[in-house]
Amino acid sequence: MPNDTATTRCCSRSASTIGRSPGGRPMPPAYSRTLTCNDSTTFGDAATFAAAAANADWNAAPGFGVNLNNQAGAEAWPITSASYILMHKVAAKPEQSAEVLKFFKWALNNGQQMAVELDYVPLPAGVVKQIEASWGEIRDAGGKPVLGD
Numbered sequence: 001m002p003n004d005t006a007t008t009r010c011c012s013r014s015a016s017t018i019g020r021s022p023g024g025r026p027m028p029p030a031y032s033r034t035l036t037c038n039d040s041t042t043f044g045d046a047a048t049f050a051a052a053a054a055n056a057d058w059n060a061a062p063g064f065g066v067n068l069n070n071q072a073g074a075e076a077w078p079i080t081s082a083s084y085i086l087m088h089k090v091a092a093k094p095e096q097s098a099e100v101l102k103f104f105k106w107a108l109n110n111g112q113q114m115a116v117e118l119d120y121v122p123l124p125a126g127v128v129k130q131i132e133a134s135w136g137e138i139r140d141a142g143g144k145p146v147l148g149d
Helices: 004-011 046-055 094-110 112-117 125-137
Strands: 033-035 041-043
Touching: 094 112, 094 125
Parallel strands: none
Antiparallel strands: 033 041
């Protein structure tokens, strides 16, 4: 695997390069520019990743499984992805499912700054509300939501 210097040097040779360093951190803006599907040039950074997430129609696919690539908007980075958590809609162990959801509720409402510090981009606030609303669909075998108010 090339070191950061070699990767940077390689990525700097093209006007449409998308580069990531071996450590997974974004390349400096001068080395991570690309031409988007909207014929605009953008740089890979937290703002352009967030723009892609903000411009997505998160209701377009079940379970928020949208493709974030080539989202509309001149500022949207063309290759973006989200991380997903899968849970059963009928929980075999409702107490454990409730604890998992409580953790994610905390993470989505209190852990956003930690995500930024780790070079992740927080989800848009509206998407967080949609995700939390969907948790009401996770129920025990008797049909009762595993997560109370």
